[in-house]
Amino acid sequence: MKISLVSDTITVIELSPEEMTQYDFTFDKSDYSSAHTRRVLWSIIDDAARITGKTVEVSKGLEIDFLPDIKGGGLLIICEGEEENIKAHKLSAVSVFQSSDINSILDFAKAASGLFSPEASSLYQQNGTYRLCVRSKKSAFYFLAKEFCLSDITAPYCFESTKECWQCLIEENALEILSGTASEQ
Numbered sequence: 001m002k003i004s005l006v007s008d009t010i011t012v013i014e015l016s017p018e019e020m021t022q023y024d025f026t027f028d029k030s031d032y033s034s035a036h037t038r039r040v041l042w043s044i045i046d047d048a049a050r051i052t053g054k055t056v057e058v059s060k061g062l063e064i065d066f067l068p069d070i071k072g073g074g075l076l077i078i079c080e081g082e083e084e085n086i087k088a089h090k091l092s093a094v095s096v097f098q099s100s101d102i103n104s105i106l107d108f109a110k111a112a113s114g115l116f117s118p119e120a121s122s123l124y125q126q127n128g129t130y131r132l133c134v135r136s137k138k139s140a141f142y143f144l145a146k147e148f149c150l151s152d153i154t155a156p157y158c159f160e161s162t163k164e165c166w167q168c169l170i171e172e173n174a175l176e177i178l179s180g181t182a183s184e185q
Contacts, residue, residue: 001016001044009080012077027066064076099149099150104150111147123170124166132150133163
């Protein structure tokens, strides 16, 4: 178990495939409403608290995102605090992810499909570099993008300048189209 204390209110726990088996935790069968899933999550959180000495403040609010990694393990992203504090690491605006490798973007889209439903997504290209623009309130998008080596472009007005200056390849539902999960209408 690898634990990263990103801030006072955000903890990322990386589980190996072996640890996933040890905790009897699978992403395809995980459901927050399931007693088994909640028991497993709290067991992982308790173990992490023992290792780090940092306790999770449930009374202040808690958001847990989980996503698989490409090695068969997974990441748990735990955000503590009032809704306003959680928003600091949530993607409430459009996030722009960049890569010169279209395969990284395709792999990211496939991994994200079924895990997240973004409010909007689009794909742009310029001089062999691709930008995937995603509007979502899920902080897990950010961590999943890092797993696929996508750069997070955080410059002010990046989305607007991308829309104006880059060639639009897919204007709407880019993640669904790239992952092959877009529904035909």
